Amino acid sequence: MKKVLVGLLVLVALSIFAVQVNYGIFADITTTNIWNLLGSGSSAQNFAVQLWKYPSLLGMNKDGTLIPSAATEIPKLVKEGNMYTVTVKLRKDMRWSNGAPFTADDVVFTYMTVKEMEIPGGNWSGAYEPEKVEKIDTWTVKFYFKEKETMTIYYDTLMTAIVCSNYWKPIVEKAKKQKDPVKWLLSQEVIDPGITALNLGKIEKGAFVQVTKQVPDYKYWAYGEKNIYYKGGGFSIVNPKTGFKWSTGDTKQPVTLQVENGPFVDTIVYKVFGNKQVAIQALIAGDIDYIYNPVGLTAGEAEQLKGQKDIKIVSNPQLGFRYLAFNMRKFPMNVKEFRQAIAALIDRDFICNQVLQGRAIPLATPVPPANSFWYNSAVKTIGEGLSMGERYQLAVSLLKKAGFKWDTEPVIDPKDTKNPVKTPGKGLKGPDGKPVPTLTLLSPGMDYDPMRAQTAMYIEQWAKNIGIPLNLKLTDFNEIVTKAFDDVDFDMYILGWGIGRVPTYFKSFWHSEEMAPEGFNTPGYSNPEFDALIEEFEYADTFEQARKAIFEAQRILAEDLPYIILFTNPLIEAYRTSIKFPFDQMLDGIQGYYGFPEGVKKVQ
Structure with missing residues (x-):
């Protein structure tokens, strides 16, 4: 009986101290399938709620500097015979939310699935560029290209989203046995592992989508990892938990910004609104903390929010x-x-x-x-x-x-x-x-x-x-x-x-x-x-x-x-001061970071 009471008290404590933020979106998500998400199912809402959970080999920081993401460094493009090759060393500390390690198998499986099954969609175009993708060892993968299209290779191919192979492999194998393999694969509505601690939870069509913390902080490989910006353009990635470090530029200059990885909330609820005016009223009332909108607010809408208590309006240049x-x-x-x-x-x-x-x-x-x-x-x-x-x-x-x-x-x-x-x-x-x-x-x-x-x-x-x-x-x-x-x-x-x-x-x-x-x-x-x-x-x-x-x-x-x-045009956005983003001054605004799911904090 004592153990049951203790268990109940723990549950009550967790419910009391669970941290939740609420975002507003303007349409339901239409798919939870990554192959479809980056194909015909691509939409602002689908991306905002899900795309951030998938890793890529390379990425860009807020200043547009090319940085490693799942790679350990920026790899070199090398001429080998009549081909150009890129050998990518992978981080050894990354884990999928189902506990599986991130390895070369995930990389090869993703690129080969797109090419072999001819997955449609412009967002998969980078996976079609290499002639071959080869596993060298558990933590090394090699790409082969016919042409030396450096910018395409680095900013498209090596930024392709990567999926968890031990989850998707049996589904893809089953798809290959179907009458229409691609159609069958893209129709599977599943919630697959991500590389983050957050993942999709409850989905109520027409009402909300819930994202919840599914990996405890002490088990999450990226919890506490820091992105450090230095005066003059230097940049570092430092993970005190796993020991991973990478830097570029002059890192002896003063630090101008330090961004720590969370997540710092337990739940993000994306509430679905039929139109912007209803969402604006919800923001004013405190029912939501931020409106996700790729085109931002009009000048009139910003004026409507100006002077409202506990609401901050930010303006950023668009792309x-x-x-x-x-x-x-x-x-x-x-x-x-x-x-x-x-x-x-x-x-x-x-x-x-x-x-x-x-x-x-x-x-x-x-x-x-x-x-x-x-x-x-x-x-x-x-x-x-x-x-x-x-x-x-x-x-x-x-x-x-x-x-x-x-x-x-x-x-x-x-x-x-x-x-x-x-x-x-x-x-x-x-x-x-x-x-x-x-x-x-x-x-x-x-x-x-x-x-x-x-x-x-x-x-x-x-x-x-x-x-x-x-x-x-x-x-x-x-x-x-x-x-x-x-x-x-x-x-x-x-x-x-x-x-x-x-x-x-x-x-x-x-x-x-x-x-x-x-x-x-x-x-x-x-x-x-x-x-x-x-x-x-x-x-x-x-x-x-x-x-x-x-x-x-x-x-x-x-x-x-x-x-x-x-x-x-400036991109104008608004959020309540009850939340805090890692930064809110950057190219293409907060929406370009999908509202920082792993960086947003609730101000107590």
Whole structure:
């Protein structure tokens, strides 16, 4: 009887002291099957609740630095005969939540299953790259590649999610005996082991999904592991429990951030809401601690939460940008000084801070500053720091330099901060003496994107003030896409891109082999020096070499200006101060870390 009472008291104590946080999501999860999760079942909600539990060989820290995850180090790409190989040494201290050790068997099984069964889905694309994946020993695996596509290998193949082979192997073997093996495998709704202490618990469709701690702290291999950031970019991983250590850069500098691995909560409940307004009200009422939303809050929604008790609003740059593109196949867009003159007129700080009232962040390059490893901070926009009058003056001088003339040359007083254009330009003529034709700037309208529409209105007026015959056409988004990407029939347009953290998109947007309509190079930009840098980036022997190439590519783009990079949207998020995240200032926001399941703390 005494033992029963003690047992009951323990259960009561555990229930009293169990730590729970509540997140809001906007749809049910649709699958618990990793093969489907990274295929047709990919969704923001599925990823937020589950994807973080699977390991990969390599990863990136918050600064975008490549770091080992399940590997012990960053492996080297080596030429062997007619193949390129990567030999990966694995950590020996990692354990799946079912207690099985993480080994080379898990790695080989994952890659071979994807290839042999032809698992569909773009998120599995990295597993298709190697010709062969071979187990060397329990803690070593070797990849063989036909091509030396360094960036693809490191940032796609070696970042593929890995599954627990001793759990999945019998299921996959059974799948192979079915009439439609892949369909059968993807239809299995199971909760498999993860590499974390947390895993899926109760699922109530239309109501909530529960994630619970399933490995005690004292048994969890990663509990207490630290990620340490140093001034100047140094970084360390230190696991005091297992003794694993890895570092890169100067780790003798002062520590700027230390992130300790938990989990520090026993349960995370993801409550399903039909719409954002209901979730916002739940946040205000304290029913949830954080709203997970990949697109963040609108300015109006943020205003609604502003000043609410115990709620913190954070703003971070997104992975994406708005831009103005020139059709360099046509005059005068094919004249570099003309493009530079338009760029000189555009005061991004004024647009973002005054016109758009802080709802946008000015950008100088296609790499956001928060993506610090790839961002070239030395690149400046043309006219940066100048007054509007000085910008007009610079634009006029650039046009003159290229041989442009006016019937009535603009007269500028740079000291007049209110009305610097004393005489507007009229009758702009090219270097050949012929009038510059009326040009059209295409932009989405106010109903689709008021930020782009308002920006375009200012650009039109600034250009006209110095005699550039530019007419704005606010039009349907699809019309712009058709004219730019299919017909390639435009003068200038304003659109936006979502981008990846690793700037492989430089090739897609501006390499001469990617010309629209077959590719995404709508400006028709062709610069052999730029092309060579992109190829150097793709086939680099070291990451420093790749970084150096992208730094130089950013400099060239800022001078040649096939695009004028305008701004990015901040990602606005909100959470209650009853919880604490390891950090909340980073590229792509808290949602990019799925709300830190193993790092979030409940503030007592």
